[in-house]
Amino acid sequence: MKVERLLWLGASVLVFAGFIYFWQLISDYRWVSPVFLPGPDRAWQALVRGITTGDLLVRWTATIERMIYGWLLASLAGICLGALIGSSERARAYIGPTLELMRPLPASAVVPLAIALLGLSETMVLAVIAFGGLWPMLLATVHGFSAVEPRLYEVSRALGLSRTAVIFKIALPSSMPDILAGMRLSLTVALILAVIGEMLASRDGLGSHIMLAARAFRSPDLFAGVILLGVTGLVSAMLLSWFESWMLRWRESR
Amino acid sequence: MVSVNAKAAGDPILEIDKVNLTLGGHEILRDVSAQIGNGEFVCVVGPSGCGKTTMLRLLAGLYQPSAGAVTYRGQRMLHPRQDIAIVFQDYGKALLPWRTAHGNVALAFEAMGAPRNGRDEKIEQLLVKVGLGGQGKKYPNQLSGGMQQRLQIARCLAQSPAVLLMDEPFGALDAMTRQGLQDEVLSIVRETGATAFFVTHDLEEAIYLGDRVIGMLPHPGRVAITVDVNLPHPRNQLTTREDPEFLSLRRQLFDFIKDAES
Numbered sequence A: 001m002k003v004e005r006l007l008w009l010g011a012s013v014l015v016f017a018g019f020i021y022f023w024q025l026i027s028d029y030r031w032v033s034p035v036f037l038p039g040p041d042r043a044w045q046a047l048v049r050g051i052t053t054g055d056l057l058v059r060w061t062a063t064i065e066r067m068i069y070g071w072l073l074a075s076l077a078g079i080c081l082g083a084l085i086g087s088s089e090r091a092r093a094y095i096g097p098t099l100e101l102m103r104p105l106p107a108s109a110v111v112p113l114a115i116a117l118l119g120l121s122e123t124m125v126l127a128v129i130a131f132g133g134l135w136p137m138l139l140a141t142v143h144g145f146s147a148v149e150p151r152l153y154e155v156s157r158a159l160g161l162s163r164t165a166v167i168f169k170i171a172l173p174s175s176m177p178d179i180l181a182g183m184r185l186s187l188t189v190a191l192i193l194a195v196i197g198e199m200l201a202s203r204d205g206l207g208s209h210i211m212l213a214a215r216a217f218r219s220p221d222l223f224a225g226v227i228l229l230g231v232t233g234l235v236s237a238m239l240l241s242w243f244e245s246w247m248l249r250w251r252e253s254r
Numbered sequence B: 001m002v003s004v005n006a007k008a009a010g011d012p013i014l015e016i017d018k019v020n021l022t023l024g025g026h027e028i029l030r031d032v033s034a035q036i037g038n039g040e041f042v043c044v045v046g047p048s049g050c051g052k053t054t055m056l057r058l059l060a061g062l063y064q065p066s067a068g069a070v071t072y073r074g075q076r077m078l079h080p081r082q083d084i085a086i087v088f089q090d091y092g093k094a095l096l097p098w099r100t101a102h103g104n105v106a107l108a109f110e111a112m113g114a115p116r117n118g119r120d121e122k123i124e125q126l127l128v129k130v131g132l133g134g135q136g137k138k139y140p141n142q143l144s145g146g147m148q149q150r151l152q153i154a155r156c157l158a159q160s161p162a163v164l165l166m167d168e169p170f171g172a173l174d175a176m177t178r179q180g181l182q183d184e185v186l187s188i189v190r191e192t193g194a195t196a197f198f199v200t201h202d203l204e205e206a207i208y209l210g211d212r213v214i215g216m217l218p219h220p221g222r223v224a225i226t227v228d229v230n231l232p233h234p235r236n237q238l239t240t241r242e243d244p245e246f247l248s249l250r251r252q253l254f255d256f257i258k259d260a261e262s
Helices: A002-028 A040-053 A055-086 A089-102 A107-118 A122-146 A150-159 A163-201 A206-215 A219-247 B052-060 B101-112 B119-129 B145-158 B175-192 B203-209 B244-261
Strands: B012-023 B026-037 B041-045 B067-072 B084-087 B163-167 B195-199 B212-217 B222-228
Touching: A002 A040, A040 A055, A040 A219, A055 A089, A055 A122, A055 A163, A055 A206, A055 A219, A089 A122, A107 A122, A107 A163, A122 A163, A150 A163, A150 B084, A150 B101, A163 A206, A163 A219, A163 B101, A206 A219, B012 B052, B012 B195, B026 B052, B026 B067, B026 B195, B026 B222, B041 B052, B041 B203, B052 B084, B052 B163, B052 B195, B084 B145, B101 B119, B101 B145, B119 B145, B145 B175, B175 B203, B195 B203, B203 B244, B212 B244, B222 B244
Parallel strands: B041 B195, B041 B212, B084 B163, B163 B195
Antiparallel strands: B012 B026, B012 B067, B212 B222
């Protein structure tokens, strides 16, 4: 079993190395002009330079901060609203269709509205991230709350649990798998919207860094930014999935 | 043999008085009356759809009768009470899968607002009592069906119930596990002095456990026969089941069910 895992790991490292090598080939043989596509060597140099001078580091942390704040805001609002809607059958029936209508709305489409209301401000970017991240959270929580085993509500009544105890001890933990899945989706959305928000509102961050680099034809800088975004997405998803398997450890323990 | 609640007449703790119940336009129970004496072990048998589980839910306060009254110590049952515990048949659904065995029992103490001091020891004692000593850290899905049902019983005992309502608790278990649990429930009930109301579709189980067996018939659900069980205690899986009294009761109830179905 362990050998198999190592083999898989080796294989995926090999694929990654092959990808980098192919990228180097493309730039070495100038199949694509280096103005648009730098080699991995130059992208790496730009990345190291940006981090050692601190420029890129500051922008990176700014983007991560926005992503996390917006995401936490979305999660909190999503769980609270979702719990409210999900625990009442009537609320689900009334509000459900409206939610379904608003859910597929691309959050980037509300950016102009957000700019009109909040200006080109930090608040605007956070609001857009929170708005976009809210939907997966909200729907996941509503689903989780509506799928609580009815028998557990009877058990709660028989034990004489208070209303708040039922929410925090029964419904919320029972919805946790759905909620965590929603948080994972919402995190991806939050990263995308942080970058878009920075680009449109020119807040200092990886999004504006990438756009300015593109305008100045500094393709290595552009790629350095893209690499950092990739790393951010990967690491945050990994952290969350660790957290998830810790929270849901009761599931796999067979 | 058919007597009118001889034992219960003196001191009923639970009483169902001329109860009708209609749910969603369907008449589930019609004119059901029964008295359950303090400390009595009453079993209910009958074909499916006869309303035996419904009767249990009325006694639990989970349902309200459409007509008639359910009383506990002379007072109307308007909602579930903490001193009346319910053991559900589907232990897999009635336990909290995200809590350990210990945590599941703790839920009952949390609901009662019991002090944290000494709670852990009490929980361990209860787990030992149902034969789950040392298993407190396991999650329900790490326990066998029989052990999960024991865990549910431990959670009910944490309520220190005066009445234990059991809804086909061993219906999903294999024969050996079932017999073991029957004896354990009997000894727990005798030890705590609790009143027991036990729903089952297994005639022999009803006779083996009960001081009295109520037989019900469906369409609509009604009480059709009441039989006193005068078998000596403690009951024994071999000798009790060979007792001529046991066999004649079994015959009587078997004929009753067969007549009902034909």
